[in-house]
Amino acid sequence: MSCKLYVARSRSVAARKLGDETLIMSGRDSTLFTLDEVATILWEAADGWKPLEEIVEEKICREFEVERGEALRDALALVEGLAEHGVLLLSNEPLGEPKLQGQVER
Amino acid sequence: MQDLTSLARAEITIEIGGVPVRVHSTNDSFLGMLERRYAGFVTLGSHAGFEFDIELAESGSGDADAELRVSWDSGQWRLERGDFAAEFNPLTRRGRIRQSPNPYSIDAVFRVLHTLLLAQEGGFLLHAASAIRNGKAFVFAGVSGAGKTTIASLAPADATLLTDEISFVRKDGDHYAAFGTPFAGELGKPGENVCAPIAGLYLLEKGPLNHIAPVTAAEASRAFLANVLFFAEDQELVRSVFHSACEFVAQVPVCRLTFVPDSRVWEMLT
Numbered sequence: 001m002s003c004k005l006y007v008a009r010s011r012s013v014a015a016r017k018l019g020d021e022t023l024i025m026s027g028r029d030s031t032l033f034t035l036d037e038v039a040t041i042l043w044e045a046a047d048g049w050k051p052l053e054e055i056v057e058e059k060i061c062r063e064f065e066v067e068r069g070e071a072l073r074d075a076l077a078l079v080e081g082l083a084e085h086g087v088l089l090l091s092n093e094p095l096g097e098p099k100l101q102g103q104v105e106r
Numbered sequence: 107m108q109d110l111t112s113l114a115r116a117e118i119t120i121e122i123g124g125v126p127v128r129v130h131s132t133n134d135s136f137l138g139m140l141e142r143r144y145a146g147f148v149t150l151g152s153h154a155g156f157e158f159d160i161e162l163a164e165s166g167s168g169d170a171d172a173e174l175r176v177s178w179d180s181g182q183w184r185l186e187r188g189d190f191a192a193e194f195n196p197l198t199r200r201g202r203i204r205q206s207p208n209p210y211s212i213d214a215v216f217r218v219l220h221t222l223l224l225a226q227e228g229g230f231l232l233h234a235a236s237a238i239r240n241g242k243a244f245v246f247a248g249v250s251g252a253g254k255t256t257i258a259s260l261a262p263a264d265a266t267l268l269t270d271e272i273s274f275v276r277k278d279g280d281h282y283a284a285f286g287t288p289f290a291g292e293l294g295k296p297g298e299n300v301c302a303p304i305a306g307l308y309l310l311e312k313g314p315l316n317h318i319a320p321v322t323a324a325e326a327s328r329a330f331l332a333n334v335l336f337f338a339e340d341q342e343l344v345r346s347v348f349h350s351a352c353e354f355v356a357q358v359p360v361c362r363l364t365f366v367p368d369s370r371v372w373e374m375l376t
Contacts (some may be wrong), residue, residue: 014345016352020324025348027341032331034324041188 008048048095229276248310
């Protein structure tokens with residue numbers, strides 16, 4: 001990746017974590033998506049403020065013994081796929097405001 | 107003096123899931139047809155939750171297989187399909203239906219109306235058969251061919267059929283209840299107009315033996331959502347239905363029920 005990529009959860013979807021999986025329904029066309037454990041970690045970390053490569057490094061590589069380049073390629077494919085369906089927003093600039101320390105996301 | 111018979115037949119009130127919907131028409135034979143089709147759901151009470159004026163077009167006009175579109179426009183819900191057009195205002199609780207004199211168009215309007223009302227209160231119309239036994243409702247969800255009519259037809263004599271096609275599920279206090287509907291499937295028989303607390307939701311699958319297996323919450327939610335009827339192009343309501351479905355599967359036991367066409371399957375349901 002030549003520049004940083006920021007990912008944020010779309011406000012037009014509904015999501016619910018059930019066990020290790022996350023179900024997401026698009027409010028646009030009612031399409032239902034299922035995220036597995038790793039994708040759920042990416043989804044939860046997609047606050048629009050932390051770059052994707054940092055998320056992958058901190059949340060995926062450390063947790064799952066996976067090579068950084070491979071993990072980043074997989075993560076990129078996932079977020080681009082979800083962005084095509086309006087589930088995630090992608091930008092080369094930070095999206096939204098950073099979370100304050102201790103702030104709980106609703 | 108006005109003819110009392112025609113006055114009495116100028117309207118009919120059909121109550122599904124405790125929501126009385128009154129329809130007005132100047133066509134006496136059309137109202138008679140509705141009275142027969144919705145027998146058991148026709149009520150004589152004076153209260154109406156919604157009222158519709160029906161304008162009848164020529165018989166056979168329009169394509170009932172065309173795609174149904176439900177949209178929100180200028181404070182009204184608009185429903186359009188090849189064979190009918192309707193609109194209603196949820197605030198005034200009044201609307202109009204333009205259709206040919208067939209029972210299927212108004213059936214579709216009723217289904218859409220109830221999905222919209224239920225979506226606002228955590229309920230659903232489901233592709234599911236349901237029946238009451240021993241004071242408890244059992245709901246059997248599945249796509250066409252999964253066995254909804256079969257399981258309904260295997261119900262023992264002491265069971266009360268709520269529907270073999272479209273189940274009406276609504277929150278009732280701290281639990282969910284299933285109500286009878288007139289929406290019949292292959293059985294060709296409307297349900298009884300009664301309700302009971304839901305004991306369980308069974309995801310139907312035909313197989314070589316009768317077997318009940320647990321499912322994960324995610325699997326239950328996916329299967330449940332796949333069977334929810336919802337037509338409106340409305341992001342807020344879609345999100346609301348999604349969260350309601352997750353609430354439902356968190357509260358009601360959901361299992362996968364594999365069954366052979368054998369009435370003994372009912373003895374496994376408690």
